[in-house]
Amino acid sequence: MDKTKVGIVGCGNISKIYFENLCKVFSDVEVVACADLVEERAREKAAAYPGVRAVSLDEMLRDPAIEIIVNLTTPRGHMPVSLQAVEAGKSVYCEKPITLTREEAAKLLATARAKGVRVGNAPDTFMGAGIQTCRKLIDDGWIGEPVAAVAFMTCHGHESWHPDPEFYYQAGGGPMFDMGPYYLTALVNLIGPIARVSGSARISFPERVITSANKFGARIKVEVPTHVAGTLEFVNGAVGTIITSFDVWGANLPRIEIYGSEGSLSVPDPNGFGGEVKVRRAGAKEFSAVPLTHAYAENARGIGVADMAAAQRAGRPHRAGGELAAHVLDAMHAFHESSDRGVHIALKTSCERPAPMPMAPFRGTVGD
Ligand SMILES: NC(=O)c1ccc[n+]([C@@H]2O[C@H](COP(=O)([O-])OP(=O)(O)OC[C@H]3O[C@@H](n4cnc5c(N)ncnc54)[C@H](O)[C@@H]3O)[C@@H](O)[C@H]2O)c1
Numbered sequence: 001m002d003k004t005k006v007g008i009v010g011c012g013n014i015s016k017i018y019f020e021n022l023c024k025v026f027s028d029v030e031v032v033a034c035a036d037l038v039e040e041r042a043r044e045k046a047a048a049y050p051g052v053r054a055v056s057l058d059e060m061l062r063d064p065a066i067e068i069i070v071n072l073t074t075p076r077g078h079m080p081v082s083l084q085a086v087e088a089g090k091s092v093y094c095e096k097p098i099t100l101t102r103e104e105a106a107k108l109l110a111t112a113r114a115k116g117v118r119v120g121n122a123p124d125t126f127m128g129a130g131i132q133t134c135r136k137l138i139d140d141g142w143i144g145e146p147v148a149a150v151a152f153m154t155c156h157g158h159e160s161w162h163p164d165p166e167f168y169y170q171a172g173g174g175p176m177f178d179m180g181p182y183y184l185t186a187l188v189n190l191i192g193p194i195a196r197v198s199g200s201a202r203i204s205f206p207e208r209v210i211t212s213a214n215k216f217g218a219r220i221k222v223e224v225p226t227h228v229a230g231t232l233e234f235v236n237g238a239v240g241t242i243i244t245s246f247d248v249w250g251a252n253l254p255r256i257e258i259y260g261s262e263g264s265l266s267v268p269d270p271n272g273f274g275g276e277v278k279v280r281r282a283g284a285k286e287f288s289a290v291p292l293t294h295a296y297a298e299n300a301r302g303i304g305v306a307d308m309a310a311a312q313r314a315g316r317p318h319r320a321g322g323e324l325a326a327h328v329l330d331a332m333h334a335f336h337e338s339s340d341r342g343v344h345i346a347l348k349t350s351c352e353r354p355a356p357m358p359m360a361p362f363r364g365t366v367g368d
Pocket residue numbers: 009010011012013014015035036037038041057072073074075077081095096097164178
């Protein structure tokens with residue numbers, strides 16, 4: 001069967017792993033075009049990957065052979081590029097967050113539905129071996145009913161390594177919008193949708209100094225909260241605690257733990273595909289490591305695109321879906337809003353838990 005033809009918009013930092021995996025690993029898709037506002041970046045990628053043409057976004061959208069647009073622009077570009085794509089009758093898979101505002105996300109999803117095309121969204125790390133092993137353990141009853149969870153992402157921001165880190169401190173950035181999607185998507189995949197949240201947020205350092213090579217010494221004005229603490233109540237009654245922070249130099253916190261009626265589960269870093277999974281069942285004296293049950297323990301970014309292509313062909317829902325991403329966006333805004341207003345925020349969105357991954361798909365495919 002023909003591969004699904006894909007165009008990539010945004011040829012910056014994260015695009016390398018997408019090009020690698022979509023061109024060399026996943027066999028359901030074929031990258032045929034790329035675009036960037038900085039044309040040189042698109043030309044470089046086209047030169048590096050045979051069969052890929054550097055084009056303008058307009059040209060890409062006019063090409064009837066291209067079915068999926070992969071939007072890897074910075075957060076401000078997510079809505080304009082994704083909306084143009086779905087209006088042109090293309091399915092779109094975008095980096096996180098899905099859009100800046102909830103209203104934009106709702107409009108994007110409605111437009112896609114009206115056009116009969118799909119919206120997919122990062123992260124797709126929850127489709128990797130680590131989180132899928134955790135999902136299987138929960139679904140198979142190893143920790144009983146999840147009653148509580150914690151999720152901690154602490155670091156000191158990205159200005160020490162990213163060549164253009166400004167966007168991390170503008171709307172659509174900050175630790176909640178940048179890293180929250182990994183943690184919240186993993187939690188929703190493992191426990192289910194969120195009913196309401198509360199939060200407290202602050203900007204600890206109003207200015208940041210870039211120490212990565214090209215812009216060394218340049219200053220960034222911080223426009224969004226950089227330390228966000230929150231609680232989550234899931235629809236199933238479980239209670240979660242989350243911290244996302246760009247203000248912490250060091251911590252000894254776990255990434256994610258899920259506490260169940262029959263035991264506890266230690267979940268690996270949701271910003272990766274593999275990692276160590278550990279369980280401590282009621283009565284056990286310590287945690288035990290569990291072998292990974294699923295495929296894709298290495299950096300498989302782009303697996304969400306491959307899954308969307310396969311799902312489109314098979315007529316089944318794709319896993320890294322737009323409703324899931326819009327629900328996560330709703331929660332991220334709600335933490336900030338709760339902090340501003342001093343009240344719990346009930347979420348207006350919900351979503352299905354994505355289907356678990358098959359345990360042993362053929363290499364380079366996603367299976368059903
Ligand atoms: N860098 C990472 O490690 C990383 C990891 C995971 C996810 N992400 C996400 O990926 C996205 C991109 O991040 P990045 O680090 O690659 O940023 P980047 O700044 O390195 O690259 C973004 C590219 O998009 C281009 N661009 C912006 N708006 C455009 C538009 N309207 N049309 C065409 N091109 C446009 C820019 O010129 C730039 O080349 C962000 O949403 C980020 O949150 C980044």
